Amino acid sequence: LVSPKFNDLSATGMAKPVGPVNLQALMPRALISTNVESFRLVFSPDVRRSLANRVEGADRFYTPAELREDPDLLAEVEFLFTSWRGPKLDEAFLIAAPRLRAVFHAAGSVRQMVTPAFWSRGIPITSAQEANGLPVGDFAYAQVALSLKGYWRLAREYRGLGSIPRGHKEGTGLHQAVVGIISLGSSARRLLKRLACHQLEILAYDPYVTPEMARRLGVTLTSLEDIFDRSHVVSCHAPLNEATEGIVTADLLSRLQPRATFINTARGRVVDNPALFVLLQQRPDLTALLDVTDPEPLPADSPAWSLPNLIVSPHIAGSIGNECSQLGEAMVDEFDRFLAGQPMLGAIDELAAAMAT
Numbered sequence: 001l002v003s004p005k006f007n008d009l010s011a012t013g014m015a016k017p018v019g020p021v022n023l024q025a026l027m028p029r030a031l032i033s034t035n036v037e038s039f040r041l042v043f044s045p046d047v048r049r050s051l052a053n054r055v056e057g058a059d060r061f062y063t064p065a066e067l068r069e070d071p072d073l074l075a076e077v078e079f080l081f082t083s084w085r086g087p088k089l090d091e092a093f094l095i096a097a098p099r100l101r102a103v104f105h106a107a108g109s110v111r112q113m114v115t116p117a118f119w120s121r122g123i124p125i126t127s128a129q130e131a132n133g134l135p136v137g138d139f140a141y142a143q144v145a146l147s148l149k150g151y152w153r154l155a156r157e158y159r160g161l162g163s164i165p166r167g168h169k170e171g172t173g174l175h176q177a178v179v180g181i182i183s184l185g186s187s188a189r190r191l192l193k194r195l196a197c198h199q200l201e202i203l204a205y206d207p208y209v210t211p212e213m214a215r216r217l218g219v220t221l222t223s224l225e226d227i228f229d230r231s232h233v234v235s236c237h238a239p240l241n242e243a244t245e246g247i248v249t250a251d252l253l254s255r256l257q258p259r260a261t262f263i264n265t266a267r268g269r270v271v272d273n274p275a276l277f278v279l280l281q282q283r284p285d286l287t288a289l290l291d292v293t294d295p296e297p298l299p300a301d302s303p304a305w306s307l308p309n310l311i312v313s314p315h316i317a318g319s320i321g322n323e324c325s326q327l328g329e330a331m332v333d334e335f336d337r338f339l340a341g342q343p344m345l346g347a348i349d350e351l352a353a354a355m356a357t
């Protein structure tokens with residue numbers, strides 16, 4: 001499972017310590033645990049080099065299975081760096097890691113890793129959720145921009161038509177349109193930053209955002225009904241929790257403006273997917289762009305695949321490829337804050353972990 005290529009310091013261009021003083025021996029002891037692919041993408045050579053300047057143990061990674069097989073590997077570990085497919089921080093893990101001081105999760109949600117045993121020990125944990133929101137916001141911006149141009153609808157109307165679709169210059173374009181945003185977390189705030197160079201009316205729904213925060217973000221807080229009634233594009237960024245499951249109901253979806261687009265880059269279960277698929281069949285003027293579905297993946301025989309006005313992407317809005325190293329870089333910055341005694345920007349407590357997936 002452990003590729004020697006990725007566990008070899010020399011393969012990353014990192015110099016091994018030389019001279020009479022082994023500086024690494026004086027550094028805090030860290031351990032990276034994730035799978036092969038996450039290690040390669042998230043803990044890029046640059047990230048590993050940065051870590052190697054700060055901790056001992058940044059030269060290789062262990063899969064959660066390897067740690068279960070040999071818990072002694074955790075005996076001296078003070079700092080744990082993880083990413084997707086990281087280890088479960090349960091009682092057995094924590095007993096094996098008695099010196100653990102902090103966990104740095106170079107990915108989004110920590111929900112799959114944390115346990116009551118972990119929270120009861122009060123060990124700080126931080127994640128790169130903010131950094132992971134950036135590519136989601138960029139992705140949503142691209143989809144909103146093309147939606148306001150009528151791109152998705154016109155591209156399907158043009159296919160095989162032999163003439164220019166009627167009314168192809170109608171619509172709002174990226175000027176003086178209404179954009180609706182559900183939830184104003186990190187991905188939505190990145191989207192807002194991208195939208196700021198256009199003159200648009202932005203409607204938003206987020207029960208935890210105050211009018212003052214909304215003013216600073218340049219959005220008008222309103223109800224979900226108002227958003228679906230008035231927006232040319234609605235982009236969903238709601239985390240999945242008890243309050244948001246199914247929050248985008250059949251009634252809301254049926255309110256969509258003629259030729260509107262609905263975008264979901266958040267979580268499939270926030271939206272009534274069956275109702276959406278029925279609506280798309282009834283209203284070919286609408287477009288839905290789903291990066292997440294319920295279930296996910298959609299079964300091969302799902303009738304949704306034959307809807308021409310539905311585009312489903314395989315959960316790629318978050319970090320992919322080179323973008324992933326930004327997650328590792330964010331955790332190096334958090335490590336520096338922790339050592340300097342400063343608050344960690346992505347620190348998560350039990351309540352915050354339960355609120356977001």
Ligand SMILES: NC(=O)c1ccc[n+]([C@@H]2O[C@H](COP(=O)([O-])OP(=O)(O)OC[C@H]3O[C@@H](n4cnc5c(N)ncnc54)[C@H](O)[C@@H]3O)[C@@H](O)[C@H]2O)c1
Nearest residue numbers: 133183184185186187208237239240243265266317318357
């Ligand atoms: N498609 C992908 O590849 C991908 C990648 C990263 C994240 N995501 C998902 O995107 C979603 C949003 O991520 P984020 O990082 O922007 O979230 P975030 O945690 O930064 O923000 C969540 C926002 O939701 C708001 N919120 C909480 N409860 C709410 C409620 N009941 N109704 C409405 N809003 C509520 C909070 O106030 C907060 O502003 C998450 O579900 C996340 O899992 C998807």
